[in-house]
Structures are given as C-alpha cells and as structure tokens.
Amino acid sequence: MYQRSELKNLSILNHQEVVRVRGRVFSKRDCGRILFLIVRDGIDTLQAVLVKNKEGTDGQLSIEDYNLLRKIENESFIELIGTIYCAEQPVSACSQQSIELAIIGYTILSRSVLDLPITLKEAAIKEDQKTESQDFSSIRYVKRLNNRILDLRTDLAQAIFRVNDGMLFYIQSYLRNHGFIEIKTPKLIGGASEGGADVFKVDYFGKPACLAQSPQLYKQMAIMGDFKRVFEIGPVFRAENSDTNRHLTEFIGVDLEMVIDQSYMEVVHLVYQLLLDLFDTLSKKYHREIAIIRSCFNLLPLTFSSELVVIPFPDAVSFLKAYGKERGDFDDLSKEDEKQLGVIVKEKYHTDLYVITHYPSSVRPFYTMVDPNDGRYTHAYDFMLRGVEILSGAQRIHDYVSLSQRVAQLGIAPTTLDHYLNAFKYGVPPHAGVGMGLERMLKCFLGLPDVRYSSLFPRDPKRLYP
Incomplete structure (x- = not known):
C-alpha cells in the first residue's frame, strides 16, 4: 500500500x-x-x-x-x-x-450525481461580476446558499474559512497569553441579555425564556467572582429584522471583560494591539488564501497605523458636519455616517482602523459608565474598520446604587435583572470590556461585500436552512 x-x-x-x-x-x-x-x-x-x-x-x-x-x-x-x-x-x-x-x-x-443543482463554475465569482452588487436576495445567491455544501467547495469559500479558523485561533492564543481565561455562559436565559426587545422568545417548560443576545451580564458576573480577565467565543442571537450586508440573526460573538486599574483606555489599547497583531499575522500566514479572495473582488488594501487613532464622539460629529452632513450632536451614528467617517479619517490619518470614544449616554446600554465630567457622554467606544463598526465596548457601572438608579431611569423592570443587580451588592472592581462579531470582523478585514460570505451557514431574517 x-x-x-x-x-x-x-x-x-x-x-x-x-x-x-x-x-x-x-x-x-x-x-x-x-x-x-x-x-x-x-x-x-x-x-x-x-x-x-x-x-x-x-x-x-x-x-x-x-x-x-x-x-x-x-x-x-x-x-x-x-x-x-x-x-x-x-x-x-x-x-x-x-x-x-x-x-x-x-x-x-x-460517485456524485450527474446533474448537480449548482456547479462550482456557476458558484465561482466571474471576472465580470466583481463589480456587481453582491445581493444575497438575488436568484443566483439564493441558489448558492440553498446548495451551500457545493458552494463551500469553491476556492473562495475554502479560503475564507481557513482565514476564519486562523482568526479564531490567534484571538484565543493572544488573550490566553495576556492572562485571560475562557468561559462559557448560558444561551437560554429568563430575560433579555441587555434589557432590549430584539430577542428570540422560547418556551422553557411552560415558562418564558429567550436566547441570549450577548454574554454581557454573565461575563461581568464572572468578574465579580474574581476572575480578573475573561473571554468567551460563542453563538449570539439577535431578533433584528435587518436584511443588510452586515447583519445576521445568529453569529459568533467574541467577548472579553477585564478589571481595569486607572482607565477604560487600558482595554482599548489591549484590543488595538490584538487587532494589529492579528491582521499582521493573518496577512503573512494566509497570504495564499487572501490572494484567492482578492482575485474574486476588487479590493483596496487594508491600511492601519501602529499608533492608536482615537476620535472622541464630538469630534466625529464635527468631521461629519464639516463635510456637509446635517445631524444632531447626540444622535447615534448611522451606517451612512460611519461609512462617510471612514473616508474622512482615512484622508486625515491614513488608516482604516480607528476608535471612536465618548458615545452619548442616550444611545448606550444601561450598564455603561457615564462620563463624570460630562453626563451627556459615556466611557463607551467603538472600533471601526473600513468605515464599519466591528467592535463595541465600554467601562461598566460597578456601583450598586448608581446601577439601580440607571435601570430605573431607563424604565427597565428590575425584576428581570435581579440576579445581575444583586451581584453588585457584594463589592465589584472597576472593569470594562468589548464585544465583537467574528463574521463582521472577518468581512471587514478581507473586504468582503456581505457578511454572509463569512458565515458557514448564515442565518438572516429570510434564511433558516440549511
């Protein structure tokens, strides 16, 4: 043999x-x-x-x-x-x-059957389709996703998910090397993870339950249990009826939480260095796969600065207004705002990767630390890549009285958060964290036109199979 x-x-x-x-x-x-x-x-x-x-x-x-x-x-x-x-x-x-x-x-x-529902040549992106809108509601893409097993055999899909594997492996290794331990939190919970309405409701032996939108509350509770640095990589569920090129109803979340010493910027710097090292490692180790992906799309090279570029929210608003955008000072950034800001920041700072800090308190979750110098803003931050938010985070409120007041102020029923709120009665260190969607980050790193390319079996408002 x-x-x-x-x-x-x-x-x-x-x-x-x-x-x-x-x-x-x-x-x-x-x-x-x-x-x-x-x-x-x-x-x-x-x-x-x-x-x-x-x-x-x-x-x-x-x-x-x-x-x-x-x-x-x-x-x-x-x-x-x-x-x-x-x-x-x-x-x-x-x-x-x-x-x-x-x-x-x-x-x-x-042996395969003779008449395949879709051939690999049909599934492959042809030269004249590189500049087309990659619309996943079109007949061509519906056919591809309906026959995802065959679609996954294409060079493009093979390359994407090899890079995806490398991204997961490096993130886990980096965090472990920086003192983080990996945890696993419940995905069946008795109330919304973040007090929101966009949840999938399920019957739990006759009791109402839902699928977790985020491990946010549980990773904070792990910090309260004196695990100083924790992370989780696992499924996240969002019942958002958003049929866009960057939203999924189920995706892989990468979440971390850590005790901070002086400032939430400790988390920002750690994550920024993680992303710099990650992108550099992937570009070198998976150069062949990335070349295959770039041969399928007309992509601009990713550029970033070794120095952290931070844009406070008021400055971001000023940039947009200077370019003719009419908007309120405390309105959240829309998808179009983020895209335009990406162009502006690249012109000014020559980078596709940057951080927006000090988001308004009116557009951030109840547990976000309000800026003590200006209560209109918070210690919240988003990481932006190619004009798209890939990662969101904040310093959390760690005082029981302040947190209870914030919950009441926003009209959230405290009974839905009893286990979470009660944990703050026993002493909590200052802490901050981030959450990111793996598929969206992969999409933005590779420059893919749609997040469904980076999901093995994508789930969106119109797709539950295969």
Whole structure:
C-alpha cells in the first residue's frame, strides 16, 4: 500500500515517485487517446493523465477503466495511484503547475450525481461580476446558499474559512497569553441579555425564556467572582429584522471583560494591539488564501497605523458636519455616517482602523459608565474598520446604587435583572470590556461585500436552512 500524499505537499522533488492521492473530480478532458483529469482537494488541484494504447493504457489499466474514468461524474470522490513527473509545460489550470500524475490505479470512493443543482463554475465569482452588487436576495445567491455544501467547495469559500479558523485561533492564543481565561455562559436565559426587545422568545417548560443576545451580564458576573480577565467565543442571537450586508440573526460573538486599574483606555489599547497583531499575522500566514479572495473582488488594501487613532464622539460629529452632513450632536451614528467617517479619517490619518470614544449616554446600554465630567457622554467606544463598526465596548457601572438608579431611569423592570443587580451588592472592581462579531470582523478585514460570505451557514431574517 502506497502512503497517501496531500496534493499541497507534492512538488518536482517527488519526480518519478509513485504516490496515492485523494480528491474530487473537478473536470475532465478526453482527447481520444489521452484523458486529462483534474483532481481537487480544497484549494489544491493536480492534473492526472491516462494514456490509452491498443492493449489498454500506459498505466496497465484496461480500456474499460479508461472509459469509466472518462465518464465519471464531476465532484465524485476518488483515490488515484500514479507516478509524479515534471510537466512539459506549466499546467495553468491547476495550483500544482509544475507536475502531473500518470495514473496506474484508481478507486472510486463515492460517485456524485450527474446533474448537480449548482456547479462550482456557476458558484465561482466571474471576472465580470466583481463589480456587481453582491445581493444575497438575488436568484443566483439564493441558489448558492440553498446548495451551500457545493458552494463551500469553491476556492473562495475554502479560503475564507481557513482565514476564519486562523482568526479564531490567534484571538484565543493572544488573550490566553495576556492572562485571560475562557468561559462559557448560558444561551437560554429568563430575560433579555441587555434589557432590549430584539430577542428570540422560547418556551422553557411552560415558562418564558429567550436566547441570549450577548454574554454581557454573565461575563461581568464572572468578574465579580474574581476572575480578573475573561473571554468567551460563542453563538449570539439577535431578533433584528435587518436584511443588510452586515447583519445576521445568529453569529459568533467574541467577548472579553477585564478589571481595569486607572482607565477604560487600558482595554482599548489591549484590543488595538490584538487587532494589529492579528491582521499582521493573518496577512503573512494566509497570504495564499487572501490572494484567492482578492482575485474574486476588487479590493483596496487594508491600511492601519501602529499608533492608536482615537476620535472622541464630538469630534466625529464635527468631521461629519464639516463635510456637509446635517445631524444632531447626540444622535447615534448611522451606517451612512460611519461609512462617510471612514473616508474622512482615512484622508486625515491614513488608516482604516480607528476608535471612536465618548458615545452619548442616550444611545448606550444601561450598564455603561457615564462620563463624570460630562453626563451627556459615556466611557463607551467603538472600533471601526473600513468605515464599519466591528467592535463595541465600554467601562461598566460597578456601583450598586448608581446601577439601580440607571435601570430605573431607563424604565427597565428590575425584576428581570435581579440576579445581575444583586451581584453588585457584594463589592465589584472597576472593569470594562468589548464585544465583537467574528463574521463582521472577518468581512471587514478581507473586504468582503456581505457578511454572509463569512458565515458557514448564515442565518438572516429570510434564511433558516440549511
């Protein structure tokens, strides 16, 4: 039995070696006497060749074998045994361009149906579609998502989710190396995670419950339990009927909370350095995957400064007004405001990554620390990337009396937050944290046109399957 080799590990150094490989039939071309068969394994492809002669084939296979491989359905999963040799000319259609495989044996492990609901060539983004609006409500994209298993086999999807895996791994490693421990919090809760209305309600053995919008309250309770630095990576549910290119009803949240010494800016600096290191690491380690993604879209390179760029909210409003935007001083930033601000900040500071601080208290959750110098603003902050908010955070109120007053002021029923509020009676250190959506951050880092590209099986107001 020959040892199995991965397509990506083969090279001209394997010249004249007999190897065993597995993959899917991507395409085939029968030239009458020579059969060219391209085998695909993820983003790697290799051309295999079978030559027919009077007695059978050069690989000692029969004419029947030749005819069977000639007719095998695309996407069938096969195993080939063959000799690696240097290609006479570069095989431009394959990732392995300098070598080919002369077939001497094969096994069909699983055949595909002939009529696929969507082919990989149909799912691939073509040159003339790069500048099109990537509308996921269109027939083309509905068809792709309805047949997501096949869609995931494209080079684009393979590349995106390899980068996604690297992003998850690096974030976990970075936080652990900086003293954080990973926690897991309940996703079935008795009240809204943040006192909001956009929750999915469920029946919990005859009692009302909902799916957690955020681990916010529980990660704070972990801080109260004297875990000084905690993070969680897990599902988040939002019953927001927002059919946009950056919203999902279920996504992976990356949340962290930490005790602070002097200022909430300790969290801001830590997270900014995390993002700088993350983007630099991904760009180097996944350069091949990123090149595949960029070949599918017309993307501008991501630029950022090693120095933290901070824009206080009043300054952000002034920037927008200077560019002709009519708005109130304490109105929250709209999607259009954020996009315009991204252009302005890039012109002024030459960066796609920056932080807006001191959001108005009227647009932040009840637990957000109000600025003691100006009660109209808070110690809240958002990280912006390519003109899109990718991460939101704040210093939290840590005094029981102040928090209770804030809850009453906003008209939130305290009974829905009893376990949370009562925890503040026992002494709480000053703390702050952040929450981010992994899919949105991946979308913005890679410059994808829609967040659904970065979700394995996206959930939005119109999609619950597959």
